[in-house]
Amino acid sequence: MLREEVLRGKGNLIFKLSEQLLLELADSYGTPYFLMDEATIRRKAEELRDAYSIYIGKVSIAYSVKANFTPRVLKVYGEEGMLFDTATVEELYFVERAVGRASESVYTSVTQTYEEFRRALDHGVRLFVVGSMRGLWNLERAADRAGRKVDVLIRINPEVGYRPNSKRFYLNGKFGVPVRDPSGESGEKLVESASRSSSLRIRGFHFHVGTQVTEPEMFVNAIDRIEELVRSRSWLDVGIVDIGGGMPVSYDYGIPSARDISRSVVERLNELARRLGRAPDLIVESGRFLVAEAGVLASRVLNIKNYSGKLYAYLDTGYHNLLDAVLVRQVYPVRVVPAGGGSTNKRRVVLAGMLCDMDDVFPLGRMSIISGLDIGKLVVFGNVGAYSTVFNMPFHSQPKxxxxxxxxDGNVEVARPRESLDALYREEGGY
Ligand SMILES: Cc1ncc(COP(=O)(O)O)c(C=O)c1O
Structure with a gap:
């Protein structure tokens, strides 16, 4: 099931970009720089749509704005006709400004306060995900104030979580509610409460299985949970099933393709549809899968040191630009530009970031090609389109x-200009 060609990174943007382009951009805009690629964004959108096209009901893809909220990127997802998976009122603002339709969001907040629901309703949002009793009451109050009947999905906690890069399963109670819990909040209790409300309409269920999920069983298990909840409630009209996150990206290990994963998920959904006597609309929420491969980060080697048989290459970037490298020890594929001058043994190379922190080193994985590493050359990181630009930090007074x-068309535009040092100084309260 694991795809070797995926592991080798064939077709991956980082290995497809020409040296000439990467070097010209470094000359014109300086380093480090991020580069996002529209063609890759659209290709991944098509791949995900294709993976779920075998579902018997209607399918919508929702782009998870948290993964990358660059307005130019949001515009592409808007053109692709996607919904937006939003988690904050500020994300709604970005979607509204960039695409002009924050109303086409599935609003899944973690905090679920009255105030944010009120503001989300002002943005015209029509579909809300709620995973706590207080959240439900807050949404009801906001709906009453707006004088509108509001559609709600109950967030079910699949109770089996998954950590990327490991096979360890665990329970994470932060999001949603279990189907049943006599002593605590539960899907059953939320359904009962929402069904008594004159301002809320239960439209279906949502779950989020985690991130980098390579086991389709994780999704299947979560759908089992939904069925458990609806089985004895034939009066519930399940119009929407919203499946969150998880579709994996190949960073440094083989992964199943989107089709490999969706096959059993869709089989299970089709079975649910048959038992319900109707096919709920399916919303597939994805962030990482849609946008990760569309981004690279180019940095320059500033210094090189031989230390105890190892070659330390110091870059003009660090984890302030790629936070996942330290948060989850993400192994990004890496390439040296221009290549040449002989391959270097990866085990003898340490790619060191510019931050005064011991953890600021980038692990080198199997996909990386370290050839002719030298001062002045570029070190380019691949698959950085998701959860990297959104975490940029000014550590060591570094502008974004x-x-x-x-x-x-192949033309390069500036989507976000380099932040000036003066702007950063002012942002920090300097004048
Ligand atoms: C509710 C929800 N949906 C979707 C996603 C996107 O997950 P991924 O980036 O793994 O696709 C997240 C990520 O945190 C999430 O919390």
Whole structure:
């Protein structure tokens, strides 16, 4: 089931970009810089749509704005006709400004306060996900105030979580409620409460299985939970099933393709549809899968040191630009530009970031090609389109790097200019 060609990174943007382009951009815009690629964004959107096209009901893809909220990127998902999976009122603002339709969001907040629901309703949001009793009451109050009947999905906790890069399962109670819990909040209790409300309409269920999920069983288990809840409640009209997150990206290990994963998920959904006597609309929420492969980060080697048989290469970037490298020890594929001058044994190379922190080193994985590493060359990181630009930090007074955008015609635009040092100084209260 694991795809070797995926592991080798064939077709991955980082290995497809020409050296000439990467070097020219470094000359024009300086390093480090991010580059996002429109063609890859659209290709991944098509791949995900194709993976779920075998479902018997209607399918919508929702782009998870948290993964990358660069307005130029949001515009592409808008053009692709996607919904938006939003978690904060500020994300709604971004979607509204960039795409002009924050109303087409599935609003899944963690905190679920009255105030944010009120503001989300002002943005015209029609579909809300709620995973706590207080959240439900807050939404009801906000709906009453707006004088509107509001559609709600109950967030079910699948009770089996999954950590990326490991096979360890665990329970994470932060999101949603279990189906049943006599002593605590539960899906059953939320359903009962929502069904008594004159301002809320239960439209269905949502779950989020985690991130980098390579086991389709995780999704299947979560759908089992939903069925458990609806089985004895034939009066419930399940119009929507919203499956969150998880579709994996190949960073440094083989992964199943989107089709490999969706096959059993859709089989299970089709079975649910048959038992319900109707096919609920399916919403597939994805962030990482849709956007990760569309981004690279180019940095420059500033210094090299031989130490105890190892070659330390110091870069002009660090985890302030790629936080997942330290948060989850993400192994990004890496390439040296221009290549040449002989391959270097990866085990003898340490790619060191510029931060005064011991953890600021980038592990080198199987997909990386370290050839001719030298001062002045570029070290380019692949698959950084998700959860990297959104975490940029000004550690060591470092302004945010620019985000360049290669559009469908192959022309490069500036999507986010390099932040000036003066702007950062002012942002920090300097005058
Ligand atoms: C509710 C929800 N849906 C979707 C996602 C996106 O997950 P991924 O980026 O793994 O696709 C997340 C990520 O945190 C999430 O919390």
């Amino acid at each position: 790097p620019p985000i360049l955008f290669r559009n469908g």
